[in-house]
Amino acid sequence: MRLSRFYINKPLAVGQEIILPKELSHYLVTVLRLRLGITVTLFNGQGGEYQARLVAVTKKIAQLQIEEYHAIERESSLSLTLVQAISRPEHMDYTIQKAVELGVHQIVPVITERTPPLNPEMLNKRQAHWHQIMLSAGEQCGRNRLVQFTAVMPLTTWLTQTQPGSCLVLSPQAHNTLFEVIQSVNAITVLVGAEGGLSEMEIQQAIQAGYQAIQLGPRILRTETAATAILALCQAWQGDLR
Template identity: 60%
Template sequence: MHLSRLFIDCPLAVGQEIVLAKESAHYLLNVLRQRVGTQVTLFNGQSGEYVADLIAAAKKNAHLQVTEYKNIERESALQLTLVQAISRPEHMDYTIQKAVELGVQRIVPIITERGLTRSREQRWRKILISACEQCGRNRLPQLDNVLSLNAWLAEQSQSFCIVLSPTGKQGINIQSLSGIEKNLTVLIGAEGGLSEAEIEQTRQAGYLDIRLGPRILRTETAAVTVLAVVQALWGDLYESGDRS
């Protein structure tokens, strides 16, 4: 039986009684329509998940009793970092949601020439948490503070790095990305892509410029496409079942 899942931002332990915050109680009682006596799954973003009984409910609050811990992990062995230029709000929200579902462990919003500059980190974190609740992840991906492209490229990366470019000479395949072991960083521009100067800047920083086929994809489409392909080639899209 599939249990409703809730993120709880505190330590969890078997036997613990939890009073849900107002927003979480509303979601559990009024959106998911759970009633006293039902079970829910809790996770706190660290490791594993917990089963809890809904033992009391009122209009604006809910009490849970933690009854069991399950050492279940659904993280990919491929350590994926998505460096995403800030795009229009609806596109950025979609990209973050799908990146979480596709197993990205770190998301870095960056400012580029053709992208936006406004940070919406509180909203992005809510989307990230909601995506984890939906897709079954028990560890929250890291969401970095917004950086400029220059500041990001100045960081020392220990992973294989690619940048998406419509003029890239190589596609994504085992041969072109033969240096990948278990760490990959993907950098994607916003609407309009990266400028030629920015693409050259990433090349100078050691990024391999990659083209996703003969058609130009929207920024949110490009993110989903590249993450799905690399997870299929080097990650866990071929696996089935929980790993515990």
């Protein structure tokens, strides 16, 4: 049986007994149908993971006892920041999920000229939804530390801040590739547009802020494909996919 992993937003310690939140208890007992004595893995985003055993269960409550701690780290040595223009909901969800799986350190959702119209009243719900996708992806892929998720801001606001590491902006009109502009580094920031890409003005603003424009080959990639591709290339070039 596949070992189940769950994020718990609280301090954890060997010997501790914890009652899981209502929704997670329901998931373990009703959906996964776990039984007494089964072992699961817990992490709280602070590094390492804990082996816990299911010691009590009712229709609504699951209680675990933590038995072991393992100082396992699965973070990349390359600090990757994805600055992603907010795209359509299904594309944004996919991008966030794959970015977490590919070891990104920070995700910065930004509003650009071609970002689909945003309902301000729904923005908090969307950000909470993205946070849950991030947590679920971390559970699935084995990460024990949480990705930093920055609050939504306009691209122009982000570009006024100090930019982390070597900075790249994707542009189909660029002449250089990743391998021509990046040498040995330990931090990379990539800026990816929404559907339709970034405007020429936004690309120039990014360049003025210290970004280098690169392209990903002769074909035009969808926003979610472009983000996944550049992150995988960065990890293969300087990170833990080498």
